Structures are given as C-alpha cells and as structure tokens.
Amino acid sequence: MAANPSTVKALEGRGFDKETAERLAEGRTLKDIQGLDKKGLMELGFTGNEAQDVIEKLAKAKRPKAPSARKPKEPAVHEVLEAYVDVPEEWTAEEEKLRDRIIKKVEKLNEGVHEHEIVVMPHRVMREIIKMALERDADAKLIDRVVEKSVDVLRRIRIDPTEAVGIVGAQSIGEPGTQMTMRTFHYAGVAEINVTLGLPRLIEIVDARRQPSTPMMNIYLQEGWNADAAKAQVVANEIETTYLKDVAAIDTDMVELKLVIRPDKAKMKVKSLTRDDLLDILKKLRKAKAEPVPESDEIEVILDEPGFKRLQQVQHQASNIKVKGLDGIKRVVIRKETGHGYVIYSEGSNLADVLKVRGVDPRRTTTNDIQAIYEVLGIEAARNKIMEEAYATLSEQGLLVDRRHLMLVADVMTADGSVKAIGRQGISGQKSSILARAAFEITVDHLLRAGMRGENDHLQGVAENIIVGQPVNIGTGAVRLAVDQKKFAEVKPIPLPPPPVRKEPTPVLEEEPLPLEEPEEEPETETAEGEVTSET
Amino acid sequence: MSEEPETVQVFNVLNHELVPVHEVLDEDEAKALMARYGVKEDQLPKIQVADPAARAAGARPGDIIRVVRMSPTAGKAVAYRFVVEY
Numbered sequence: 118m119a120a121n122p123s124t125v126k127a128l129e130g131r132g133f134d135k136e137t138a139e140r141l142a143e144g145r146t147l148k149d150i151q152g153l154d155k156k157g158l159m160e161l162g163f164t165g166n167e168a169q170d171v172i173e174k175l176a177k178a179k180r181p182k183a184p185s186a187r188k189p190k191e192p193a194v195h196e197v198l199e200a201y202v203d204v205p206e207e208w209t210a211e212e213e214k215l216r217d218r219i220i221k222k223v224e225k226l227n228e229g230v231h232e233h234e235i236v237v238m239p240h241r242v243m244r245e246i247i248k249m250a251l252e253r254d255a256d257a258k259l260i261d262r263v264v265e266k267s268v269d270v271l272r273r274i275r276i277d278p279t280e281a282v283g284i285v286g287a288q289s290i291g292e293p294g295t296q297m298t299m300r301t302f303h304y305a306g307v308a309e310i311n312v313t314l315g316l317p318r319l320i321e322i323v324d325a326r327r328q329p330s331t332p333m334m335n336i337y338l339q340e341g342w343n344a345d346a347a348k349a350q351v352v353a354n355e356i357e358t359t360y361l362k363d364v365a366a367i368d369t370d371m372v373e374l375k376l377v378i379r380p381d382k383a384k385m386k387v388k389s390l391t392r393d394d395l396l397d398i399l400k401k402l403r404k405a406k407a408e409p410v411p412e413s414d415e416i417e418v419i420l421d422e423p424g425f426k427r428l429q430q431v432q433h434q435a436s437n438i439k440v441k442g443l444d445g446i447k448r449v450v451i452r453k454e455t456g457h458g459y460v461i462y463s464e465g466s467n468l469a470d471v472l473k474v475r476g477v478d479p480r481r482t483t484t485n486d487i488q489a490i491y492e493v494l495g496i497e498a499a500r501n502k503i504m505e506e507a508y509a510t511l512s513e514q515g516l517l518v519d520r521r522h523l524m525l526v527a528d529v530m531t532a533d534g535s536v537k538a539i540g541r542q543g544i545s546g547q548k549s550s551i552l553a554r555a556a557f558e559i560t561v562d563h564l565l566r567a568g569m570r571g572e573n574d575h576l577q578g579v580a581e582n583i584i585v586g587q588p589v590n591i592g593t594g595a596v597r598l599a600v601d602q603k604k605f606a607e608v609k610p611i612p613l614p615p616p617p618v619r620k621e622p623t624p625v626l627e628e629e630p631l632p633l634e635e636p637e638e639e640p641e642t643e644t645a646e647g648e649v650t651s652e653t
Numbered sequence: 654m655s656e657e658p659e660t661v662q663v664f665n666v667l668n669h670e671l672v673p674v675h676e677v678l679d680e681d682e683a684k685a686l687m688a689r690y691g692v693k694e695d696q697l698p699k700i701q702v703a704d705p706a707a708r709a710a711g712a713r714p715g716d717i718i719r720v721v722r723m724s725p726t727a728g729k730a731v732a733y734r735f736v737v738e739y
Contacts (some may be wrong), residue, residue, distance in 0.1 A: 128728075239726070239727035239728055239729075239730070240727055240728035240729035240730070241724075241726070241728025241729070242728070243728075244728055374692060392691040430720050470697055473664070478667065479668075480668050480669050480670055481669075481670050483670075483671060485694065489670065492705075493666070493705060493706045494666050494669050494671055494672050494705055494706065494727055495666060495672060495700075495704045495706030495707065496700055496701070496702075496704050496706070496732075496734075497671075497672060497675070497706055497720055497722070498666075498669065498671035498672045498706065501671045501672075501673070502671060518723050519727060520726055524724075524726075528698070528704040531698070532698045532699070533698070533699050534698075534699035534700050534704065534734075
C-alpha cells in the first residue's frame with residue numbers, strides 16, 4: 118500500500134504538507150480522495166478539524182475545474198487596459214474621471230479592428246494627456262481628438278510581428294559602441310573615486326561579470342541621518358574598512374623584542390574607537406599577547422617566543438588587522454547632494470551588509486555590482502540595473518541609444534531567472550541549435566560533439582537557416598502563404614480587356630521580308646489572386 | 654537573519670527603489686492570463702523561488718508573478734514571470 122508519488126505531488130500542489138499527502142495517497146488515487154467525505158476521512162484517522170481542512174483544500178483546488186472557469190472568456194479590451202492602470206496609485210477624482218474617459222475612448226477606437234491592431238495606451242501617455250488636459254482645461258471634444266491621434270500614432274509606431282528586433286538592437290548599440298573611448302574615467306563629481314566607464318564597462322555589463330573591475334556604491338542615508346555631517350561620518354565609519362595601521366603607529370622595540378602600538382588620538386576619535394576596542398581586536402593575534410601599558414594609551418604586544426624574525430611577522434599581521442568596517446569597502450567619500458543630504462560614495466561594494474547598517478536608507482542604496490543586486494534584490498532589480506548602467510555608460514559618452522534596445526538586452530539576459538551573459542558562456546553559447554553555436558565560436562568542438570551524440574537541429578533559428586540556405590524564420594520569412602483551394606475554385610476570372618491591335622509593320626526595302634512571327638495572343642487566363650490565407 | 658547589534662529590522666526588498674511591484678496571481682487570474690496571450694506558463698520569463706523578491710512576495714513554484722515595472726518609456730508596464738525551482 119505505497120503512496121503513488123504523482124498523487125502525493127498532486128496533493129502537495131493543492132496545499133497539503135508532505136506527511137498528510139502521503140497519508141491520503143496511500144493506495145488511493147486522487148479521484149478516490151476527492152470522493153471521500155468527512156466521515157470517510159475520520160475513519161482514516163484524521164481528527165474532525167483535520168478532515169474539514171482536507172475537504173476545504175480539495176474543494177478549493179477543484180473550483181477552477183468548474184465548467185464556467187474551464188474556458189476563461191477572452192477578457193474585454195478594457196480589462197487588458199486595466200492591467201496597466203489598476204495598480205494602486207493615487208489619482209485625484211478629476212484625473213480618474215479623465216482616465217476613465219480615455220479608457221472608454223480607446224476602447225471605442227479598438228472596436229471592430231483586427232486583434233493585432235488593438236492598441237493599449239501606455240500609462241505614461243495617458244498620464245501626459247491627463248496632465249495636459251487639466252492644465253489647459255481642455256474640453257471633451259479636444260481630449261477625444263488627442264486620444265484619437267495618440268492611438269493612431271501608437272498603432273503606427275508599434276513593432277511589427279516577426280520584426281527582427283534583436284538585430285536592430287544589436288546594431289543600434291554596436292554602432293555607437295565603436296565610438297566609445299577605451300578609458301577609465303573619473304566618476305563625475307566625485308574626483309577621488311575611479312570608475313570604469315566606456316567600452317570596458319559596457320562589456321562588463323553585458324558579460325555579467327561576477328564583480329565589476331571598479332565596484333562602487335551610492336549609499337543614501339535615512340531621514341535624520343542625512344542632514345548632519347557628523348552623523349554621516351558615523352555611518353561612514355561603520356562601513357569603511359579601517360586597518361590598525363590607519364589609526365595607530367606600530368613600532369617595534371628591538372631591545373625588548375616587542376611591539377608598541379600608539380593609537381593616534383585624533384584618528385581614533387574620528388573613527389569612534391577606544392583603546393579597549395583595539396585590545397579586543399589584538400587578542401586575535403596568535404602566539405602573542407596584547408597588554409595595555411599603564412598610565413598611557415599605548416598597547417604592548419609581547420611575543421610568546423621572542424625572536425627578531427617573528428617580531429617582523431607579527432608587526433605585519435597587526436598592521437593589517439581590520440578594526441572596523443565591512444569587507445570589500447575600501448574607501449568612502451562623503452558628499453552633500455542637493456535633495457539627498459549627505460550621501461556616501463564608496464570604492465568597493467558590499468550591498469548585503471551595507472543595507473543592514475543603521476542609518477543607511479536601504480530603499481535607495483545601490484551598487485554598480487549587478488551580480489550583487491541580483492543576489493540581494495532579485496532578478497527584476499538586476500534587470501533594472503543592467504538597463505540603467507548600460508544607458509548611463511552610453512550617455513556619459515554622449516551616445517544616445519534608445520532605451521528600448523537596452524531593455525531588450527536586459528530582458529534577454531534575465532529571461533531565465535538568473536543573470537546570464539551574452540556571449541560564449543551565456544545566450545549565444547547556450548542556443549539549442551548546433552549550427553548556430555558552431556557559427557558563433559569554437560566551430561569544430563560543437564560539430565564534433567553534436568556528431569558524437571547524434572544531436573538534431575530543428576532549424577528554427579536564424580543562423581542555422583542561413584547556413585542551410587533556407588528563408589529565416591523572421592520578418593517576411595516567418596510568413597507562409599497558402600491558397601485556400603476551395604475558395605480559389607470559386608474565383609471567377611476577370612474578363613480581360615481586348616488585346617491592343619498591333620499595326621502591321623511597314624514593309625522595308627528588302628525584297629523578301631522575313632515572315633513575321635504570328636503574334637500568338639493567348640487569352641491570358643487571369644491568375645486572380647485567390648483568397649489567400651496567411652499562416653504565421 | 655542574524656541579529657547583529659547594528660542591524661535594523663529585516664529589510665523587505667520589495668521596498669527597494671530598484672525592485673518593481675511583485676504580486677502573485679491567483680489561479681483564476683493565471684488562467685485568464687494564459688488564455689489572453691495564448692501561451693503556456695513555461696513560455697513566460699522565469700523567476701527563481703529563491704529569488705529575494707519572489708520570496709518576499711510569498712511565491713511558490715508554479716505560481717505566476719505579475720511584475721509592475723516603472724518603465725522610462727511606458728511609465729508603467731506589466732510583465733509576468735513564472736516561478737521555477739532551481
């Protein structure tokens with residue numbers, strides 16, 4: 118009487134935990150279980166409450182199978198539109214009235230048009246119209262006309278089905294890419310922080326590198342922390358990695374073979390450190406003991422086994438002990454920005470830990486490390502950041518690439534739920550077609566391996582179809598025309614106009630003119646364009 | 654999450670500026686969506702269950718998440734991701 122694993126799985130999908138599912142599925146099919154009533158369940162050893170719960174869960178999962186729900190009716194256009202608008206947002210009553218009016222108008226314009234021609238008005242366009250209408254106190258007629266025009270334009274500028282958007286995007290980014298400088302630039306505004314820009318940065322983004330070559334963060338501060346330079350410094354101290362050598366002088370005492378650590382008072386104060394803090398940290402040193410020097414703020418480090426060489430080792434170790442800060446943050450710069458108060462810029466990045474620091478505003482703080490964003494904030498945030506960074510890199514050099522191309526790049530890179538590079542390891546290298554992969558890089562390897570495994574190529578992509586000499590499955594190549602023979606038979610030939618009468622050529626001076634070829638005017642049967650159905 | 658003295662309350666990633674709205678669709682909504690676009694779930698872009706935003710939204714494998722993005726071109730745009738396990 119074992120439980121069928123697929124039944125268990127089905128039950129788990131209906132919200133049961135594994136144990137209950139296994140108990141229910143023991144020797145029963147899903148149908149049996151659904152047939153059970155409360156009494157039957159209680160006989161199986163479920164308590165009353167449990168049985169009730171089971172029935173409820175089964176009933177809940179069953180509901181969508183009801184005949185009315187099985188075939189969800191095609192939502193009306195305004196319902197589609199609602200998906201764009203009905204997101205919690207503040208609309209004033211006035212705006213709402215206009216919004217509804219516009220939605221209605223768009224819907225009306227969509228009436229009767231082909232399914233592919235239905236226009237959904239983008240949120241931003243709608244907002245714009247509403248804003249303008251309110252500003253100018255436009256009357257209903259005018260608004261209607263504006264909406265009409267907008268819908269017209271929207272319909273016209275929309276990408277056609279099967280348009281090769283990837284190629285267009287690649288060229289639109291590639292061409293300006295040739296004009297990029299190959300230089301590392303200073304970060305605009307913060308002269309002290311170096312950031313990779315230009316082509317190397319763009320490559321880095323598209324390659325989904327694990328760590329950017331110059332990671333940096335913009336750390337915003339919370340209300341109450343961002344107005345005060347001293348408070349900003351406190352947060353900065355918490356973040357910036359500080360080594361012992363940064364706050365104290367570390368001297369070797371050659372006579373007694375010990376280390377003397379003299380904290381710099383001013384620096385200690387800036388970093389809000391005390392001697393006890395240092396003492397605590399110095400305890401980590403192995404085979405050495407740290408002791409405070411009485412009646413001074415110095416610390417002595419005495420070796421367990423005195424020796425000249427050992428002393429040097431310990432000095433080296435001690436100076437590189439981290440006394441404060443987060444891993445990876447090498448340096449911070451505090452600047453006052455209008456609108457944000459004090460903002461901390463950091464060289465080096467550690468998003469996960471920085472977000473936890475008190476005083477940091479975790480909602481706005483970001484990094485240029487896309488992998489870190491993906492790990493801490495998720496795939497959608499990574500997508501946004503790829504777009505943002507790529508756009509910023511291009512526009513910093515005065516290259517204006519339409520954001521939609523970059524959106525496409527970001528979409529492709531994040532489509533499978535993780536950030537994937539474009540290139541050998543990523544999109545191009547993981548194509549399902551052997552020929553496409555072989556055409557990209559390491560041709561022989563791909564072909565050889567495919568041959569050994571006996572793989573198939575379904576010739577669905579662009580590259581492989583070009584290789585075999587077929588029309589590609591994109592653009593006009595994606596459309597097949599077929600003649601509907603039945604309808605074609607009904608087509609009546611259109612009577613042709615009588616053929617133009619040809620004049621007899623006037624005989625030339627030659628004695629025996631060559632016999633003219635009889636112009637065989639076959640009554641051309643009109644190949645009327647029969648009813649043509651398009652298949653995509 | 655470990656409670657360090659400097660740690661503020663656990664931060665909900667959905668509140669981050671870079672993270673758009675994530676909502677889990679209920680079964681009926683998901684069905685209607687599939688019908689509207691004529692696709693199957695696995696033809697949608699994916700999101701991992703372990704994705705921080707998916708976890709914050711309380712998604713489980715097999716769910717569909719509606720993502721309402723703030724788009725520089727459309728203002729607000731809706732996208733969908735299918736929650737997968739791996």
